[in-house]
Every structure is written in C-alpha cells, then in structure tokens.
Amino acid sequence: MSKKILINGKEHEFEENLTLIQALELTDIEVPRFCYHDKLSIAGNCRMCLVEVKGAPKPVASCHFSLSDLRPGPNGELPEVLTNTDQVHNARKGAMEFLLVNHPLDCPICDQGGECDLQDQALHYGINKSRYKENKRAVDNKNIGPLVKTTMTRCIHCTRCVRFTSEVAGTEELGAIHRGENMEITTYLEKGMSSELQGNIIDLCPVGALTSKPYEYHARPWELRKTESIDVMDGIGSNIRIDSKGSEVMRIMPRYNEEINEEWISDKTRFVWDGLKTQRIDTPYIRENGKLIPVSWDIALTLLTKLIKKTDPDRIGAIAGDMVSAEEMFLMKKLMEKIGSNKYDCRQDGSILGNQYGRSSYIFNPTIAGIENADAIVIIGSNPRMESPVLNARIRKRWLTGNLSLYVIGQEHDLTYDYTFIGDSPKSIDLKNIPLSDFKNIIWLLGDDVFLRDDGTIILSQVIDCAEKTGSIREDWNGVAVLHKYASRVAGLDLDFLPQDEKYCAKKMASSSEIELLFLLDADEVDAKNKHTVYIGSHGDRGATNADIVLPGACYTEKNGLYMNTEGRLQETNRAVFPPGDARDNWKIIVEISKRVKKSLNYTNFEDVRAGLRKEYPIFSNINHIESDTFHGLDQLSNRKQKLNGNAFSNTITDYYLTNSIARSSKVMGECSMQKNSIEIKNG
Amino acid sequence: MTENKKNNNNFSFTKENLLLAERELKKYPKGREGSAIISILWIAQRQNKGWLSSDIIDYIAKFLDLPQIRVMEIATFYTMFNLNPVGAHHFQICGTTPCMLSGSEKLKSLLREEIGEQSSVSKDNLSWVEVECLGACCNAPVIQINDDYYEDLAVTDLKNIIDDLRSKKEIKPGSYKDRLSSAPDNKNIKILTEDEIEEIAKNRTKPGLEAKNA
Numbered sequence: 001m002s003k004k005i006l007i008n009g010k011e012h013e014f015e016e017n018l019t020l021i022q023a024l025e026l027t028d029i030e031v032p033r034f035c036y037h038d039k040l041s042i043a044g045n046c047r048m049c050l051v052e053v054k055g056a057p058k059p060v061a062s063c064h065f066s067l068s069d070l071r072p073g074p075n076g077e078l079p080e081v082l083t084n085t086d087q088v089h090n091a092r093k094g095a096m097e098f099l100l101v102n103h104p105l106d107c108p109i110c111d112q113g114g115e116c117d118l119q120d121q122a123l124h125y126g127i128n129k130s131r132y133k134e135n136k137r138a139v140d141n142k143n144i145g146p147l148v149k150t151t152m153t154r155c156i157h158c159t160r161c162v163r164f165t166s167e168v169a170g171t172e173e174l175g176a177i178h179r180g181e182n183m184e185i186t187t188y189l190e191k192g193m194s195s196e197l198q199g200n201i202i203d204l205c206p207v208g209a210l211t212s213k214p215y216e217y218h219a220r221p222w223e224l225r226k227t228e229s230i231d232v233m234d235g236i237g238s239n240i241r242i243d244s245k246g247s248e249v250m251r252i253m254p255r256y257n258e259e260i261n262e263e264w265i266s267d268k269t270r271f272v273w274d275g276l277k278t279q280r281i282d283t284p285y286i287r288e289n290g291k292l293i294p295v296s297w298d299i300a301l302t303l304l305t306k307l308i309k310k311t312d313p314d315r316i317g318a319i320a321g322d323m324v325s326a327e328e329m330f331l332m333k334k335l336m337e338k339i340g341s342n343k344y345d346c347r348q349d350g351s352i353l354g355n356q357y358g359r360s361s362y363i364f365n366p367t368i369a370g371i372e373n374a375d376a377i378v379i380i381g382s383n384p385r386m387e388s389p390v391l392n393a394r395i396r397k398r399w400l401t402g403n404l405s406l407y408v409i410g411q412e413h414d415l416t417y418d419y420t421f422i423g424d425s426p427k428s429i430d431l432k433n434i435p436l437s438d439f440k441n442i443i444w445l446l447g448d449d450v451f452l453r454d455d456g457t458i459i460l461s462q463v464i465d466c467a468e469k470t471g472s473i474r475e476d477w478n479g480v481a482v483l484h485k486y487a488s489r490v491a492g493l494d495l496d497f498l499p500q501d502e503k504y505c506a507k508k509m510a511s512s513s514e515i516e517l518l519f520l521l522d523a524d525e526v527d528a529k530n531k532h533t534v535y536i537g538s539h540g541d542r543g544a545t546n547a548d549i550v551l552p553g554a555c556y557t558e559k560n561g562l563y564m565n566t567e568g569r570l571q572e573t574n575r576a577v578f579p580p581g582d583a584r585d586n587w588k589i590i591v592e593i594s595k596r597v598k599k600s601l602n603y604t605n606f607e608d609v610r611a612g613l614r615k616e617y618p619i620f621s622n623i624n625h626i627e628s629d630t631f632h633g634l635d636q637l638s639n640r641k642q643k644l645n646g647n648a649f650s651n652t653i654t655d656y657y658l659t660n661s662i663a664r665s666s667k668v669m670g671e672c673s674m675q676k677n678s679i680e681i682k683n684g
Numbered sequence: 685m686t687e688n689k690k691n692n693n694n695f696s697f698t699k700e701n702l703l704l705a706e707r708e709l710k711k712y713p714k715g716r717e718g719s720a721i722i723s724i725l726w727i728a729q730r731q732n733k734g735w736l737s738s739d740i741i742d743y744i745a746k747f748l749d750l751p752q753i754r755v756m757e758i759a760t761f762y763t764m765f766n767l768n769p770v771g772a773h774h775f776q777i778c779g780t781t782p783c784m785l786s787g788s789e790k791l792k793s794l795l796r797e798e799i800g801e802q803s804s805v806s807k808d809n810l811s812w813v814e815v816e817c818l819g820a821c822c823n824a825p826v827i828q829i830n831d832d833y834y835e836d837l838a839v840t841d842l843k844n845i846i847d848d849l850r851s852k853k854e855i856k857p858g859s860y861k862d863r864l865s866s867a868p869d870n871k872n873i874k875i876l877t878e879d880e881i882e883e884i885a886k887n888r889t890k891p892g893l894e895a896k897n898a
Contacts, residue, residue: 166751175753177760188752189738 003067006080020062020070020081021049029083032092032121034099034206035158036063039262040167043159047095048121052088054080059091089125096125099156102137102181103207110154112208114221118156139184144174145192146671147199147271148210155209157183161201168264169195170396170416185209192675196389196656199270203254203263212251214274214668219243219250227576228255230563231269232323232556233660234388235448235484236368237565238265242557242576249273249557249577259369259624260565266389267672268656268663275666276557279540282581285550292550297582304549305596307517307532313340317515317530319506320346320497321522321537322486322660324586325561325573326620329488329497330613331590331601332521338599343515345499345506346492348523349652352502353451353460353482355493359629361460362493363568365478366443367626372398374479376439379419380429380463381410381649382447386656387485388566392416407434410447410649424648426459431466441479442472448485449652455644461634462644478628483566485653487556490564494619521586522553524661536589538579541661552583555662559585560606562613562620569626570619695740697747701727705747718750721758725765734774734830735766763815771805773849775812776828782821790839791825798846808850822866823859832857 034046050059070079139152224243239255254265284300406419472479522537535547538555823835
C-alpha cells in the first residue's frame with residue numbers, strides 16, 4: 001500500500017511499510033543518526049533523528065516511526081512531517097548536548113577523527129561550549145582481541161556493535177552491562193571476540209570507541225588515496241576500497257555492493273594488509289649452491305631462457321595460484337602454448353572440478369543475493385563460515401527471516417544458524433534422506449572440498465540429479481551452487497587453464513619427475529619436487545622457498561586485473577600502489593619471458609592484453625555481468641558407473657586466518673590464528 | 685565497577701530449586717525460555733546466599749541456552765542481583781527523595797559507621813547498599829533487610845536493629861512508628877461511635893445529586 005504524505009510542505013508518495021527515516025532518505029533529506037543502521041534492527045536510543053510530525057505533541061524518532069502510523073489531520077489533510085523547523089533543530093541540539101556531556105574532547109588523538117559521525121554532526125547540531133561543569137565519566141578500555149581497539153570512554157551507547165554481532169555475525173559476544181550512566185559495552189568477562197566478521201564493528205561505530213588496532217595512529221582519512229577494488233582472499237570477491245598513503249596500503253575498507261557483500265567484509269579481507277608489506281620479494285633471485293641469491297632481472301631472465309630452451313617443451317608445466325588475475329592466466333597459457341606445452345593447471349589444491357560439464361556446473365548459480373529467495377539450502381561438504389564468512393552471513397540473514405530449512409551433509413560446524421544434520425558422507429545425498437518435497441527454491445551448496453575427493457564429479461552429478469528431481473533447476477532458478485574458496489578459480493576454468501590429461505593435474509605435475517621445469521604463477525600451496533621450478537609471485541612463501549628462479553611480481557593491490565567470483569561474476573581490481581623494489585606486474589614478466597625465448601606474445605601494454613583476452617574469451621567483456629549457461633555432458637558421467645565412496649567429507653580449511661601466502665605473511669592474521677587456537681584449546 | 689568473583693564450587697540447582705526453575709520455564713512458549721531469566725537468576729541468587737558468582741552466570745546461560753553476555757546484561761542491569769558476596773543480613777537503604785528528606789542520610793552514616801563502606805561485608809556478616817526508590821515513600825525512610833521492609837526508621841531504631849541482629853535476636857519488620865502499615869499514627873486514630881457516624885452522614889452534602897434533582 002502506498003501512502004501520500006507532506007514532507008516540509010511537499011507532497012510525496014511512499015510504500016506504507018517504510019519507516020520515516022527511510023522515506024526521508026528517499027527524498028534526499030539528510031537525517032542525522034547514530035544508532036540507526038539500515039542493515040540492523042532498530043534501537044532508537046540516540047534520539048538524533050528527531051523530526052516534527054504535525055499533531056504529535058513531541059518530536060518523534062524518525063528511525064522508529066512507521067509511515068503507517070501517520071494520521072491525517074482533523075479535516076482529512078495529508079499527514080505532515082517537518083524536518084527543518086526550529087523545534088527539530090533544537091531537539092537534535094539537545095540530544096547532541098547530552099551525547100557530548102560524557103564524550104571526551106580527544107579528537108586530536110582519536111583515529112576516528114575526520115570520519116567521525118559525532119564530529120560531523122556536532123558541526124551542525126553541537127553547541128560551542130559545554131554547560132556541564134561536573135567531571136566527565138571515564139570507562140576502562142576493554143581488550144576484545146587483536147583486531148578491534150577500544151576506547152570505551154568515547155562510546156555513546158548506540159549499540160550498533162552489539163546488534164551487529166548478535167544479528168549479522170551470529171556470535172552473541174558483545175553486550176551492554178550495567179545501566180544508566182554506568183552502562184558499558186563489553187564482551188563477557190572481556191573475552192576476545194571470535195567472529196570472522198568482527199572488523200565490521202569498526203565501520204559501524206559512529207565514534208572512535210571501536211577502531212582498528214593494526215591501523216592505530218597510522219594515518220588520517222584525508223591523507224589517504226582511495227582506490228576501489230576487489231578482494232581476493234576468498235571466492236566471492238567482496239568489493240573493497242584500498243586506502244593507501246604514498247607507496248603503502250594503510251587499510252582496506254568495504255565498498256557497498258548489495259549483490260555480493262552488502263557492506264560487510266571478512267576480517268581476512270580487512271586486516272590482511274600488513275601482509276602486503278612483509279615477506280615481499282622485491283628483487284629477482286636465483287639459486288646457487290642451494291642458496292637463493294639476489295640478482296638483476298637480466299641475469300634471472302637469461303638463466304630462465306636457457307632453462308626453457310634446454311628443456312623438452314613436453315616437460316615444461318605451469319601451475320597458476322589462487323590469487324592471479326584472468327589476464328595473467330591467459331598470458332601464461334599463451335606462453336605455454338607458444339613454447340609447445342599443454343601442461344598447465346589452475347587447481348593447485350588438487351581439485352578435479354573441470355569445465356567439461358558446462359559453466360553452470362562450477363559456479364554459484366543461484367547468486368549470492370539469490371540466497372535471500374531460497375526456502376531450503378542443502379550444504380554439502382562445505383563450511384561456509386570458514387570458506388566465505390560474508391556469504392555465510394547472507395545465509396544467516398535469510399535464516400533469521402524464518403521459513404528456511406537448512407540441511408548439512410558433511411562435517412558439523414557452528415555455522416551461526418541452526419540446521420538439520422543429514423549425514424557425513426556422500427551416501428546421504430539421497431532424496432529419501434532429505435525432506436525437500438515442499439520447497440520451491442532449493443539451493444544445493446557444494447563446497448570446493450568436495451572436488452578434492454576422487455568421487456567429486458559423481459557427487460556433482462548426483463546433486464544435479466537430485467536438483468532436477470526436486471525442480472530446483474528451472475528457467476528462473478538454478479539451485480546448484482559451487483562455493484569456491486579461491487578468487488582465481490572460476491576465471492581459470494573459464495579460460496580452460498586445465499591440463500588436457502588429468503595425468504598432468506597440478507598435484508601430479510608438482511610431484512612427477514617427468515616435468516623438469518615447472519612455472520609457479522603465484523602458486524604457494526603445492527609442494528614442487530621438480531628438477532627446476534620458477535616462481536613468479538609476490539611473497540616469499542612456500543612457492544619461493546623451493547624455487548630455482550624467483551621473479552618478483554605484484555599482488556592484488558598492485559595490479560589491474562579481472563577476476564571471476566564464485567557466482568561467475570566478472571569484477572576488476574585496480575592498482576592502488578606500485579609493487580615494491582624491482583618487482584613488476586606479472587603480465588610484464590610473462591611477456592618479457594616470451595620475448596626472451598623468441599616466442600613473442602605481441603602485447604605492448606596492458607590494454608592490449610585485456611583486449612586480447614576479451615577477443616578470445618568474450619566472457620570477460622562485461623564487468624559485473626554473470627554469463628549464464630547450462631549443464632551438459634552429464635549423461636556421460638552417469639554412464640561411467642563409478643561409485644560413490646562412503647568416506648566422510650572433510651574440510652581443508654583448518655585455520656581460517658592463514659589460507660594464502662599474503663595472510664601467512666601478515667602478523668595480524670598470525671595473532672588472530674593464535675587467539676583462535678588458544679580459545680579452542682581452552683574450550684577443549 | 686563490580687567484578688564478578690569466581691566461586692570455587694561448581695554451582696547447580698538443588699532439587700527443590702530445579703523444580704521451581706522448571707516451573708518458571710513452563711510459563712513461556714517453546715524457544716522463548718530465555719524470558720524466564722529474571723526468575724531463574726533470582727532462584728539462583730537465593731540459593732547462593734544472596735549473590736551471583738560467575739559460575740552461576742555460566743550455569744544459567746547453559747540452563748537457558750543463552751549466550752553468557754545476555755545473562756550478564758540482565759544480572760548487571762537490575763540492582764536486585766548482587767555480583768559480589770553480601771552479608772547474611774543485607775541492608776538495602778533507599779536514598780531517593782522522600783526517604784532522603786525524612787532522614788535517610790543519617791541512617792546511611794550510621795550504616796557506614798556500624799558496618800563499613802557500601803558493598804563490603806563486615807566481620808559479623810552484615811552488608812549494606814544504597815538503592816533507588818523502594819516504593820514505600822509514605823513510610824520513609826525505608827530499609828529493606830533481606831526480604832522485609834523496615835519503615836519509619838529513626839537513627840536509634842536502626843541502631844537497635846543492628847544490635848539485635850548482632851545478638852541474634854528477632855527483629856520486627858514493618859513500621860517503627862506507632863502505626864499499622866501506612867495508616868495514620870495510632871495516637872491520631874479516633875474510633876467513632878455509631879451516633880457520631882450518623883451525624884457525619886447527615887451533614888454530608890451531595891452536590892452532584894442535588895444539581896441533578898434540581
């Protein structure tokens with residue numbers, strides 16, 4: 001139902017289920033607020049959003065006032081709302097004065113300074129001197145973990161953080177103890193927080209009470225250069241903003257994207273930035289007498305050229321890592337083809353998920369936003385809370401609205417919502433076990449780890465079979481959803497960065513003596529035992545330790561690149577800073593190698609590379625677009641007569657905070673991991 | 685701030701209290717048992733000699749399937765819950781306006797003298813704390829000792845009460861002025877004879893009725 005109201009004398013029409021603040025926002029009227037947040041429940045305790053409603057004896061809190069409660073005037077006039085009268089201004093001024101009574105005047109040493117809601121709004125509604133002569137209250141700071149720094153004296157008790165942790169993050173850890181003037185926000189007995197989304201309370205805090213611990217006193221917001229980019233820590237490609245100062249990334253913030261991450265990002269995404277500065281490879285290295293010694297680009301590349309020329313092309317292989325862009329994989333594939341090898345793989349974890357069954361078989365078809373339309377979700381062999389905390393928060397959001405049936409086949413974890421456990425092995429994927437007959441939009445969420453099993457594709461075909469039988473593959477709904485853990489995987493499958501023969505899959509290539517020269521393109525998760533390995537990448541992690549030649553590359557904050565997220569949505573990263581030292585863009589390195597071995601790839605600049613990629617793979621043309629497809633070739637699978645084995649599903653992420661080379665280089669992630677482990681030991 | 689001192693004994697409800705607690709739970713629909721938290725905390729506090737230790741918070745969180753911080757929020761919000769040990773006789777003195785005007789300040793200084801600082805337990809197992817309005821303003825000043833109200837207290841009355849408690853004598857709850865509950869003083873009460881009642885009834889005018897009749 002829509003309703004007509006007068007706002008400041010102008011007539012507007014809105015849906016009746018809106019609150020006043022939402023309606024005012026739609027008409028571009030700015031309403032100051034501290035406690036109201038459109039992704040959280042309404043608290044109504046800051047009283048900053050007061051407006052005047054004709055006929056109401058007092059100003060009303062617009063965040064809490066529903067349009068349907070507005071009454072017409074005595075002669076049937078339209079209900080009228082006023083936002084710019086003296087009464088409104090004075091009421092807000094009064095609310096502000098009370099908030100400032102106990103707020104310290106430490107803006108010069110507060111990290112929130114410059115992006116503080118209280119500071120900004122005090123400009124409009126603050127009074128220029130204090131009438132409060134008594135002592136301000138002081139509150140002890142709380143230690144709630146290595147990520148969030150607390151200065152509780154600054155807290156204005158908006159309770160956004162409390163509502164976030166209990167509603168979105170699903171770990172009820174923060175609360176407000178005591179009351180009145182003694183109210184304090186804390187965790188129970190000051191335990192550290194355990195949520196993977198806790199960093200978001202820093203953004204939510206309208207004042208400087210909760211700030212980022214690693215970013216403490218590092219920079220002021222107005223000094224930072226802001227670059228819009230994409231995160232590569234997990235498969236969903238959260239939208240981020242990289243704030244940099246000079247040549248350093250100072251922090252990472254979320255960027256609003258309703259389709260993917262709403263406005264949350266996981267802690268790994270947010271706090272991994274200190275790993276971008278440590279353990280960096282900033283100059284080429286070659287191995288001499290068992291030791292890596294720094295050399296010039298020329299020496300390293302000459303040596304590499306010799307190696308390539310000396311080696312039989314059939315014995316050269318390449319493995320792409322989990323954080324490389326589509327362009328890099330495209331070039332690497334071209335290079336390998338020019339050299340004369342078809343042995344390359346983008347699945348360093350040993351996954352057997354190929355692209356032979358159509359694009360739909362390896363993407364998250366229902367889309368992340370589509371989770372909100374689901375009425376049943378079957379989670380198979382996945383722990384979404386570890387594999388993608390933000391996506392897990394979306395499932396929880398849907399679960400909170402009710403009427404969602406959740407089933408889990410695989411390991412039982414605390415996923416922050418209730419579910420029915422069906423079984424721990426693929427044998428349980430049977431419609432007899434799962435009561436699904438009453439549902440329309442069913443999501444079959446398959447974890448990446450399923451495809452580390454030998455029977456991974458059989459499981460896939462069985463799931464697709466079940467999905468078809470339950471009517472969850474229709475024109476308007478495709479419920480088969482593969483949740484990828486890695487940012488580069490879908491692009492790799494789209495690019496066909498796969499070996500012709502499963503004999504040359506990443507795991508086997510790395511351990512076989514047949515491959516004499518192995519390129520590791522930012523691949524750190526394989527244990528290469530080949531005669532020679534060449535590592536092209538950014539961090540001195542597992543890959544570089546065993547390499548014979550190390551070529552310094554750029555990480556995701558330092559390059560432009562295309563990434564496909566787990567939905568198959570194309571997104572791009574933008575360069576925020578330049579790679580350190582002598583490190584170069586990975587695409588330049590690959591093109592340079594191609595020139596040296598006289599198999600030149602004719603690309604002179606990055607635009608050429610991207611154009612070349614788009615010409616051959618038009619799927620990489622439209623940013624933010626999801627190319628849909630169908631399943632095909634599945635009937636072959638059912639003919640193959642392979643059998644499911646009864647082994648229980650396992651999840652490979654044992655430590656959420658240390659899943660890639662950047663995270664492993666990060667001190668902050670290390671601290672988080674230590675805290676998490678100590679909590680687990682304590683709890684037995 | 686009040687710190688939650690850990691009790692060494694692992695707390696669990698006694699048989700009778702478990703029955704009581706389960707009766708409270710039954711008052712709420714399934715899945716909403718957390719709503720019984722105040723009654724449950726109260727039962728636990730009575731069992732634990734008037735205060736809640738952190739292992740009780742843990743126990744009740746498990747009992748009601750609530751996060752610990754939610755239990756802590758309730759336990760710290762209401763002054764009826766003590767998070768520190770209290771004496772066998774716990775004085776809650778009202779310090780709100782009517783009591784203050786009727787002399788609660790004097791009572792407070794007596795308590796400070798006799799028992800010690802607020803929220804501390806004396807050697808003879810007494811403790812006191814100032815609370816907000818106890819809702820017996822017409823009998824101000826008021827002190828609640830454990831479950832009973834002691835009203836219309838003069839300093840000497842309170843002194844006597846404390847002395848009696850120390851010598852393990854019974855103390856009398858209720859008003860310490862010569863009156864029943866909050867009725868007028870006994871000396872101002874006059875019992876009317878039947879004639880007098882008739883006289884009053886005769887003289888009473890009924891303006892409302894008269895107006896109607898006219």
